[in-house]
Structures are given as structure tokens and as C-alpha cells.
Amino acid sequence: MTGKGFLAIDWGTTNRRVYHVLDDGRVVDRLDDAEGVAALSPEAYPAAIAALRARFGALPVLAAGMVGSTRGWREAPYVAAPAGLETIAAGLLAVGDGVAIVPGVCQADGDRPDVMRGEEVQLLGAVAAGLVPADAVLVQPGTHSKWVTMAGGRIAGWRTRMTGELFALLRDRSVLAEMMQGPVAPGPAFCEGVDRRGEDLTAALFEVRAGVLLGRRAAADGAAFASGLLIGAEIAAAGDAGAPVHLLSEGPLAALYTAAIVRLGGTAEHIDSHRAFVAGIHRLWELSR
Template sequence: MSRATPIRDGAIIAVDWGTTNRRAYRIEADGRVGDAIRDDRGVLAMAADDYPPALAALRARLGDLPVIASGMIGSTRGWHEAPYVAAPADLAALAAAALRIDDAGLTIVPGVSLLTATRADVMRGEELQVLGAIAAGLAPADALFCQPGTHNKWIATADERIIDVTTVMTGELFALLRNHGILAGMLDGVVADGPAFRDGIARGAGTCDLGSALFEVRAGVLLGRRTPDDAAAYASGVLIGSDVGARAVRGQTVHLLAEGALADLYEVAIEMLGGLTVPVDATAAFLGGVHHLRSHLSE
């Protein structure tokens, strides 16, 4: 690192640089969090030439410090690609493969990939939150995590290592259905917990025929089985129920790395299908991940 402050010992700037949003924090040497910045400067809002002045602006606000960044900044759509680390992976493996951009005083944390004889999956950003949750004592070393979002992530860990990841396009599918195709115009109602949402969970969890279950949204409204105002909640329940039902959560503890309305809906679905949810503060998990990661980074 070209900056004088050793990345392992002094204060740093930690950035969760996502697709649409960016969150930056000053972390002191002892792990305490100082000032923070949250904005919409995700990678989709950035061109390659925008990153150096963006980093300079962060330092002007948070201090002239080394920067550790995770998330989509290290993707093919970001600034510099940081190749994936193959699962199983822990914080030491992420640190060993971190991409150092010395002239920018920047370290980019790589994502994690899974490649088996039958499946392929990838993630960027979630890995640091999951491993950070474990390192910070927010979750056990062997755990199942769910991180709802546009692309929902199910992440399994053992011995403080990520051993499996499954990405489900649940949120994206709902957005596509709401805006395109035969259900467009039917899904403008409020999505919230209630009888329609729970009916959808039961339908989605009990079928391998998701396409048919989704068409029933339209047919149910046309035939008077469901009111138009309930169609969106029912369709969301079908999709989330299908997602959660495929994980066989009954009897399992699921660590929910999220907050807000979508997290609440997943909590309902997981517990309705026999699982137990434990909320995990995603910001605290990310900060814990960065703080513990830097102990593995070389000078």
C-alpha cells in the first residue's frame, strides 16, 4: 500500500460498493466506527474515470486513509476485476486473494464462487458480511444465512468458512412480472403480510410447477377467487414460498442478514414453513468483516 498508515494497524475507510448504492465508513484501529457516508454512487452510476475522484472525495470527508472496498467495484462492471475465491473460503482466503491498487491506496475484496459437477454460483459483497457476522460473534461458525434482495442469497458456513451459496432471482422475477407480460397491470397493489401473501407462500412452497402457480394469479382475479388488490401480495408469496420451500428450512435456524419490508416477508415465509429466524445486523456484519479481514492482510 502506498500510503504511510499500515492497513493492518491504523484507521481505514471501509466501502460497501454495490450495484446501485455505496456505503463508506471510517473504522478506527480498535474497530470503532466514526463518520459514515451513504449515497447512490453504486457502480452503475460510475465510469472508470470516476473512481479516482470518488476515492479522493471519500478521503476528504473520512480521512486520508487506506481504503478497503468490497462488492461490485471488483466485478466486470466495476473499476478493477478481483477474481473470485473458490468455496470453501474464509477471511484469510479473501485477504490472500485481495486485489491491491497501490497508486490508489485501495484494496478490493474478491467475491466467492461455487463450481460443482451440477451447479455454478457467485457472489460479491455478501461473503464479507457472512464471515464478518461470524467473526463479530453475531452468528455461529456453522450456520445457514439468508440475504434477501433482488437476487436472494442462501449461504451455508462450516468452521467459519463459506461452503455453499445459492442465488435465487426472486426479486428480479417479481419486478419483471410486475412490469412486463400478462401479469403487468395486475401487480400494482401493496405487498405485505396477510392472508393473500400467506396463501401464496403455501402455493409456492407446495409446487414444482412455478409457472402454473404464477398464472393462477391472473386466473384467480378473472374468476373472482382473489381481489385485484391482493394479486401482488399473492404473487410475491408464491415466489418467496417457492424460494424458501426449496431450501427445506423446517427445523433449521436461518440467520437473516437484512432489514426492512423484504426481510420481514422472508421471516414470515421461513417461520411459516417451519424454520426459526435470527436477525443479523447487515451493517455490523460488514464492519466486523472488514475489521477482522485486515488482520490477515500483509503490509
């Protein structure tokens, strides 16, 4: 396959996913590793690209995600929403030697500034691949959870919530840590948290500790309850319970969000985020040639 197609890289803060994509969009090889942006200095990227080409072949490279941030290789300035794949393609940053970086998208107008970097490829790819309608609510749960409104196949607007990062900080670093070492699954403790819908979130979080100290909750249930509080607060704040939510997520997180969305009266559909990413970056590849 050497020489055919291109290398698509989803280059995040802690992880990197590399796909060898043929010109027709098929993926013929893939690598997932921990060579994220946090592990690399700006000077290290040419060698990292050379190593990938030694493995996959001397292919052009299209890289999305935090690689284009001020913490990455080179800053690829944000393009403004509303943004479609054509908008993104027009903002590609060529860094030489057959490598281009995908720009992030910003919401700079209005009173709710927001940014994304990497998510835009998945979002627009999901529409391009026909996985979601051109007008839809898409959700990317995670460290910085994004609720996105797509309109006419373009990213119209979104809000980022720090759900996953707050959960990790509380579990690893806070006074709740000793009560948050149990499993997180969509069981009764999680649902109890969801039912709070985020009313008085920072008080409810302290109940993780008080409830255990007073024998009202098992310490093993603390993490699930806290997760339910945070995810429930996120869904309630998003206020899109009426429309079907298209979840770009896999595994345990998808199960938690689905349980919470359904519990709050909504419906959730699972979208294959890897397939969406490949569809999006393949279309960008076509547009950039």
C-alpha cells in the same frame, strides 16, 4: 479522526455504503448514496475515491462488492469456496493509491456453479462478530437471494435464487403488472402464496392475473400473492426448514421471509447485516496490514 483507521465501502450495483472504521473496529462516520457501480465508468473511480477522501480524510480504502466485477473498477478474481476471511484477505486486489478491492467467492467445483461478490464480507463478518455460530445457515434475501451454509466459520457452499429480480420484472414489465401495484405485507394473500410452496411456480404466477379477472382475488392483493409464491418457492427449494435460518436483512423483506419461514415450519433469527459487514471488513483490514 483524519488519518486513523480506513474507509470501508460496500459498493454494489445501485447503492454504495461508506463507513469510516477506526483501527479498533468502531464506526465513526457513514455515508449511504446511490453512487453504485451502474452509475460509474471504470475511469470515474479515482475521482470518486478522491471525493470520499475529501469528505472523510486521507484514509486507506477497502472496497467490496460489484466494484470488483467486470462491470466495476477492476476485476478481482474470485477465490474458491470453502473460503474464510484468511482466504479472502489473501485475494485482495491492490489497485494503487492505498485502495484494495475484496474478491468475490465462487463455487466452481461440482455441478452447481455459483458466485457471490460483496455478500462474503457480511457472511464471514457475522461469524467473526459472534452474531451467528460457526456452523449455520445464513440467508441474504434480495434481488439475488443467497442461502449459505457456513461450516467451521467458512463459506462452505450456497445457492443463488433470482427471487427479487423475478418479482421486480413481473411487477414492472409483465402481463401481471397491472395486478401487482398493491402493497406487499405478510398477510393472508402472501401466506396463500407461500402455502403453494412453489409447486408449478409459473402456472401459479399466472393465477395472479386469472384470479383478478375472475373476481377471485382483489387486484390490491396480487403483489402480495406473487411475493408469497416466489419466497415460498425459494424457501421450499432451499429445504433447510429444519435448521434455524439466520437472516441478514432488515425491514420489510426480513418481515416477509420470517413470516414465510415460520409458516413453513422453520425458525428465523435476524442478524444486523450492517454490523456484520463492518465486522468482516474490519477483520480483513487487520489481516491485510
